Amino acid sequence: MFAIGEFSKICQVSVKTLHHYDRIGLFKPEKVDNFTGYRYYSEEQIEKVLLIKRLKRYGFSLEEIRELLAGTNERTFFSKLLKQKQLLELQMNETALVIREMSAHLKSLERTGDIMAYQKNYEISVKEIPERAVLACRKKMGVEEFGKYYSTLYERVPREKVTPNGITGAVYYDEEFNPECSDIELIVGIREKEKADKIMKKGLCAVTVHKGGYSSLSDAYGALITWISENGYECSGAPYDIYVKTGFDSLAVEDWETEVYFPVKKAEK
Numbered sequence: 001m002f003a004i005g006e007f008s009k010i011c012q013v014s015v016k017t018l019h020h021y022d023r024i025g026l027f028k029p030e031k032v033d034n035f036t037g038y039r040y041y042s043e044e045q046i047e048k049v050l051l052i053k054r055l056k057r058y059g060f061s062l063e064e065i066r067e068l069l070a071g072t073n074e075r076t077f078f079s080k081l082l083k084q085k086q087l088l089e090l091q092m093n094e095t096a097l098v099i100r101e102m103s104a105h106l107k108s109l110e111r112t113g114d115i116m117a118y119q120k121n122y123e124i125s126v127k128e129i130p131e132r133a134v135l136a137c138r139k140k141m142g143v144e145e146f147g148k149y150y151s152t153l154y155e156r157v158p159r160e161k162v163t164p165n166g167i168t169g170a171v172y173y174d175e176e177f178n179p180e181c182s183d184i185e186l187i188v189g190i191r192e193k194e195k196a197d198k199i200m201k202k203g204l205c206a207v208t209v210h211k212g213g214y215s216s217l218s219d220a221y222g223a224l225i226t227w228i229s230e231n232g233y234e235c236s237g238a239p240y241d242i243y244v245k246t247g248f249d250s251l252a253v254e255d256w257e258t259e260v261y262f263p264v265k266k267a268e269k
Helices: 004-011 015-023 046-058 062-071 074-112 117-121 143-159 213-230
Strands: 038-041 124-130 132-141 162-170 180-190 198-200 203-210 231-235 242-243 255-264
Touching: 004 015, 004 038, 004 046, 015 046, 046 062, 074 213, 117 124, 132 143, 132 162, 143 162, 143 180, 203 213, 213 231, 213 255
Parallel strands: none
Antiparallel strands: 124 203, 132 180, 132 198, 162 180, 162 242, 203 255, 231 255, 242 255
16 A cells, blocks of 8 residues: 555655545545545556546546546447547647748738738628529527538438539628527528529628638638728628638648628718
């Protein structure tokens, strides 16, 4: 048996941490002396505390670790580790993208001396947009649910014998943006007008193209709002995105292109 200090040294875990694990029921000592309150640990417990350390390094919370160790079978354990690995890979890719964006921002700042110069690179124009026949799915959804609902739309294509025209997008109806639950309509353009769920009306739109990941789409939105206000227009409908180049085209994130549309009308004087 090891006293808590010795066990702490062997496992490279602080005594304070071992006390905390005991309090929350994650990892208890093998024995507690009834008279002194001293905690003692067995050699067999070394493996468990080392596993806890590794799971923490993998990004699991202490509560998640407790659930993993509470009689979880091997198959479930493997499944949860695999899911966490995929999450870490997504986070790593997002971090790499942020670093590239920061590098471009630094170059822009060094060249121009303007901290917001990167947002002034958007080319914005007003265009008369034709009507669009689309299959549509409008729900309260989070952005992470797009894939699920797009799948339901594309499953309808062969079933309803319609022909996609290459347009895929999303319309945002809420005044406020909530990435976890917003009033969003996903659209897939089709050629057969008579089979469409809806016809998006033709009309004037302020339009720009955003290059890069979706996490920085707000830059394009901000540039459009500023341009609309400064050029005598006002918004007249729900904005929407059309995904022109995406990861499905086997492109790097920085090469993705999204067309952003804001329906507009001439501002009243």
